[in-house]
Amino acid sequence: MKRTIIATVISAIGVVGAVGALALVGSAAPAPKPPPVGPVVPADTGAGEMLLVVLGGVFPSRAEAEAASAAASFGDLQGYYVVPVAQFQGFQEQVGAPGDFALVSVFRTDAGAQEFAAFARSLGYQATVLPNRVRSLGGVYAGLGQEAAPDGSGPLVGPVPASLP
Amino acid sequence: MGSSEGSRHGRRRRRFLPFVAVAVVLAATPLLLAYHWARLGWRDWHYNYPATPTGYTQIVNRFGQPCNADAYAISMSWVAADNGVTYTPRFHRKLGGYPTEMVSNKGGRSTNLDNDVYGHIQNDHLSAYTKSGIWGYLCRTISGSSSWSTHAWGIAIDISASYEPMGRCYSTVNKNFAYVFKNHGWRWGLDFCDPMHFQYAFGY
Numbered sequence: 001m002k003r004t005i006i007a008t009v010i011s012a013i014g015v016v017g018a019v020g021a022l023a024l025v026g027s028a029a030p031a032p033k034p035p036p037v038g039p040v041v042p043a044d045t046g047a048g049e050m051l052l053v054v055l056g057g058v059f060p061s062r063a064e065a066e067a068a069s070a071a072a073s074f075g076d077l078q079g080y081y082v083v084p085v086a087q088f089q090g091f092q093e094q095v096g097a098p099g100d101f102a103l104v105s106v107f108r109t110d111a112g113a114q115e116f117a118a119f120a121r122s123l124g125y126q127a128t129v130l131p132n133r134v135r136s137l138g139g140v141y142a143g144l145g146q147e148a149a150p151d152g153s154g155p156l157v158g159p160v161p162a163s164l165p
Numbered sequence: 166m167g168s169s170e171g172s173r174h175g176r177r178r179r180r181f182l183p184f185v186a187v188a189v190v191l192a193a194t195p196l197l198l199a200y201h202w203a204r205l206g207w208r209d210w211h212y213n214y215p216a217t218p219t220g221y222t223q224i225v226n227r228f229g230q231p232c233n234a235d236a237y238a239i240s241m242s243w244v245a246a247d248n249g250v251t252y253t254p255r256f257h258r259k260l261g262g263y264p265t266e267m268v269s270n271k272g273g274r275s276t277n278l279d280n281d282v283y284g285h286i287q288n289d290h291l292s293a294y295t296k297s298g299i300w301g302y303l304c305r306t307i308s309g310s311s312s313w314s315t316h317a318w319g320i321a322i323d324i325s326a327s328y329e330p331m332g333r334c335y336s337t338v339n340k341n342f343a344y345v346f347k348n349h350g351w352r353w354g355l356d357f358c359d360p361m362h363f364q365y366a367f368g369y
Contacts, residue, residue: 039221040311075298075323076331076359077305077314112304119303122252123326146305152234155304155317 042157044145046106047138049163052113053088053130056080056103056120058096065101072103072125079120080105081142088134095130105143106136108156108163112147135165206266207284210276215259217350219368228257228318232304236319238262239271241279245297247327254301257319260365277349277365278322285345294341298326298361321364329361336360 056072056079059065065082072079080103085096088106092098107113113129120127136144149156218224229235237255239262244251262273265280273279286292302319306312308331315321325338336343339360343353346363354362 041306041313043311073330074305074308075300075326076308076354076362077303077316078308078310115303116305119300122300123298146232148232148234148237148304154230155232 041145041155043141044157045138045141046108046136046144046159046163048165049108049136049159050133050165051088051106051108051136051144051163052110052133053091054080054105054107054113054117054120055095055128055130056105056126058085058100058102060097060100062101065103069103072123074120074123077119078143078146079125081140083140083142087137087139087142089137090132090134091130094132094134105146107147108144108160109147109150110162111150112156115147133163207280207288208266209281209285210263210265211281211349212263212265213275214277214350215275215365217352218366221369224315224318224320224366224369228259228320231313231317233318235259236304236317237302238319239273239279240301241268241283243283243295243299244292245295245299245325246293247296250297252299254299254322255319256301256322257365260320282345282349282351285349286342289342289345291342291345294325294338296325296328296338298328299324300326315364315366315369318366320366321362323361324363326361331359331361333360334358 057065057068059068062082062084069080069082082101083104085092085100085102086098091102096102105116107116110129117127117129145155145157147156148154150160215227218227235258238258239260240253240255241261242251242253256278258272259274260277261275261279262268262271263276263280264270265276267284268276268280286295300323301316301321303314303316305314305316307314316323328338329336334355336355339353339355343355343363346353351363351365352367354360354364
């Protein structure tokens with residue numbers, strides 16, 4: 001009986017000791033390194049701004065738009081984004097119906113829009129730069145900021161005169 | 166007597182034969198290389214390459230912000246072997262555009278991509294493997310991510326994109342010339358299952 005109690009006490013101490021040692025090692029171990037990527041592109045929707053839309057297609061449902069987006073490969077680069085047509089004022093007048101979804105990428109400068117449209121077309125995808133700018137009402141991110149600033153300093157992260165209402 | 170002298174001469178001749186062979190090879194190699202280069206008016210300059218950066222911070226320190234004017238300052242023509250389309254990839258000023266026998270002065274700082282890598286591929290008769298879908302600079306993020314692609318710095322080029330889809334962990338076409346890129350400081354995207362992609366950066 002006495003031997004059983006001693007064995008139980010030793011086992012309990014052993015378990016507690018092992019847990020303590022594991023906790024100590026865990027706390028001393030260096031934190032896992034984050035993946036080696038830089039600052040992310042901010043999800044700028046340009047709410048209130050007048051933007052240029054490169055249109056890849058209009059679909060009656062989100063599921064169909066998502067499927068078309070998934071099927072379009074731009075290699076290792078981001079292609080179109082799926083957005084509701086109602087997200088942009090003036091968009092519906094140029095394409096689609098209020099309930100529709102579209103594959104788009106939006107830009108502040110004509111150079112940015114034309115550059116992406118040429119890239120998409122070279123891959124064999126539809127890419128139309130809509131003739132009139134549309135007003136962003138916010139909503140989901142649609143690629144804004146992925147164009148060079150006109151002064152050549154880096155990505156364009158703010159409005160330009162042409163995009164101001 | 167006569168026959169032993171003949172065999173001695175023969176032994177001496179045989180002894181000198183390797184030296185003669187080495188001398189001929191040594192003399193002929195530069196001549197052959199010179200002929201090969203002269204035929205296309207090309208030579209591998211290896212002039213002023215920037216050190217290949219590792220990680221985002223080094224990329225920015227060496228090549229500036231993504232989408233900056235230097236990232237798309239230089240362009241070159243590259244004809245795809247399969248469809249004959251001439252692509253015009255743009256790339257960073259520090260990776261080419263320096264005047265050589267093959268490249269006009271484009272205001273670039275080195276001979277890396279447009280003279281040395283491209284020239285090597287041509288001179289090694291590998292251009293038949295560079296196929297449709299050739300892109301350099303593009304101010305875009307990585308597919309499905311909000312991190313900048315190395316294309317946004319003009320330090321990446323996609324080749325044979327129609328044949329080497331992203332996500333495939335083997336190569337059918339680009340494997341034939343990938344060594345040329347590797348020998349000039351580039352990393353091949355096959356390491357991360359993107360065989361169309363070559364980038365002048367590690368750890369990103």
